[in-house]
Amino acid sequence: MKTLVIGASTNKERYSYKAIHNLVDKSHQVVAIGAQKGxxxxxxxxxxxxAxxxxxxxxxxxxxxxxxxxYDYILSLHPRRVIFNPGTENPEFYAILKENKISYEVACTLVMLATNQF
Structure with missing residues (x-):
């Protein structure tokens, strides 16, 4: 399973950084997109x-x-699911995902990993 982190950061205080760390620790394949290369x-x-x-x-x-x-980029990747971490809630995008038969979860990736629900 490959996970794409959108909003990735090299800042150790950011949750996206912590998510990458925990995903890698649990042997998930990870790719990332952020505002700055790193x-x-x-x-x-x-x-x-x-792509x-x-x-x-x-x-x-x-x-x-x-x-x-x-939106269009994520749809083009045909993921199985999209996770909306705290602060990223977006009912408009939920509807688009549902329309395209892509599941979504309003959850915290870090909690999901810590509780083996990822």
Whole structure:
């Protein structure tokens, strides 16, 4: 399973950074997109919308306004699910995902990983 983190950061205090760390620790394949290029736990953070293959899960760390710029991109990846972490709730995008038969969860990736629900 490959997970795409959108809103990735090299800042150790950011939840996206902690999510990358925990995903890597639990042997998940991780790819990442952020506002700035960098590396987090050997995962390159890209700034371009790369056509990654085999994305199972997209986990969001950007607000609803920023998400709108990613709608078409995320749909093009055909993920199985999208996770809306706290602060990223977006009913408009929920409807678009549902329409495209992509499941979504309003949850915390860190909690899901810690409780083996990821």
């Amino acid at each position: 590396i987090a736990f050997d995962v390159p953070i890209e700034t371009e919308r790369i 990654f293959q085999g994305i199972d899960t997209v986990t969001l760390y950007v607000n609803a306004k920023v998400q709108s710029e990613y």
